[in-house]
Amino acid sequence: GAVVSQHPSRVICKSGTSVKIECRSLDFQATTMFWYRQFPKQSLMLMATSNEGSKATYEQGVEKDKFLINHASLTLSTLTVTSAHPEDSSFYICSAPLGSLHTEAFFGQGTRLTVV
Amino acid sequence: GENVEQHPSTLSVQEGDSAVIKCTYSDSASNYFPWYKQELGKGPQLIIDIRSNVGEKKDQRIAVTLNKTAKHFSLHITETQPEDSAVYFCAAITRMDSSYKLIFGSGTRLLVRP
Numbered sequence: 001g002a003v004v005s006q007h008p009s010r011v012i013c014k015s016g017t018s019v020k021i022e023c024r025s026l027d028f029q030a031t032t033m034f035w036y037r038q039f040p041k042q043s044l045m046l047m048a049t050s051n052e053g054s055k056a057t058y059e060q061g062v063e064k065d066k067f068l069i070n071h072a073s074l075t076l077s078t079l080t081v082t083s084a085h086p087e088d089s090s091f092y093i094c095s096a097p098l099g100s101l102h103t104e105a106f107f108g109q110g111t112r113l114t115v116v
Numbered sequence: 117g118e119n120v121e122q123h124p125s126t127l128s129v130q131e132g133d134s135a136v137i138k139c140t141y142s143d144s145a146s147n148y149f150p151w152y153k154q155e156l157g158k159g160p161q162l163i164i165d166i167r168s169n170v171g172e173k174k175d176q177r178i179a180v181t182l183n184k185t186a187k188h189f190s191l192h193i194t195e196t197q198p199e200d201s202a203v204y205f206c207a208a209i210t211r212m213d214s215s216y217k218l219i220f221g222s223g224t225r226l227l228v229r230p
Contacts, residue, residue: 006159034217041223042222042223043221044160046218049217093160095159104150105162105218107160107161107162108159109159112157
């Protein structure tokens with residue numbers, strides 16, 4: 001099946017620093033990618049839709065300046081958590097759609113961010 | 117907008133028994149319903165999906181049924197095995213202008229007892 005690679009799988013950073021998470025579609029092109037956040041024992045919450053060559057679309061309540069998204073190529077989207085704080089600690093997951101109707105979504109392995 | 121409800125939140129079955137997870141959706145325009153399996157510390161993995169033009173789909177021990185009239189769909193796992201233990205999420209697609217997004221259910225934690 002289609003492969004979406006996310007890196008890093010785990011990261012620990014100090015408060016006030018920024019962290020970049022990469023999401024790559026390895027064997028297909030993705031003009032759209034999605035970024036989710038998942039709290040322990042909860043469902044996936046869509047943060048934003050990443051659009052290749054244009055601005056990302058953020059969900060209501062998600063801070064654009066806090067979570068910077070860049071989709072510079074058809075195979076790479078990045079999420080940068082700026083000025084991270086302990087409350088930003090979470091599991092972040094990306095996905096990319098595949099298929100003629102662009103509905104089958106494949107997910108990355110996820111990134112466990114811990115801000116200390 | 118679309119709202120997806122999933123039940124039960126936890127499910128414990130004996131190895132070899134069947135497990136059924138049910139979801140309901142609110143947007144009658146939704147036409148794609150995937151199911152994901154998520155193991156601890158990993159991203160969700162697509163295990164089966166169904167489109168609104170069919171009522172049932174089966175892949176070995178896994179099947180999904182869809183009732184468009186009632187707006188609900190279910191995941192059926194037969195002959196459960198311990199490795200089936202995981203969190204399962206249903207989802208429904210909702211379209212907004214030219215874009216779309218998946219709305220997820222709250223998840224079901226399945227435990228298969230050896």
